Amino acid sequence: MKTYKLTAFEANGEKIVDEAFQAEHDDAAKETAEKLLSEKNLLDKTHRCTSPSGKLLLFHS
Secondary structure, X not given: OEEEEEEEEOXXXXXXXXXXXXXXXXXXXXXXXXXXHHHOOOOOOEEEEXXXXXXXXXXXX
């Protein structure tokens, strides 16, 4: 398992989510990140999900 990072921001730049989670691979991490954002009702906020190597898997501004 690899550790991925999910971050979400308010319009003023304030971090509202900054959490790490485990996933087997990039596709699973992207699905997990979208699920977490949906559960927190943050899909419309600026967010990103990055891999352990720094690859941007998910981004919305």
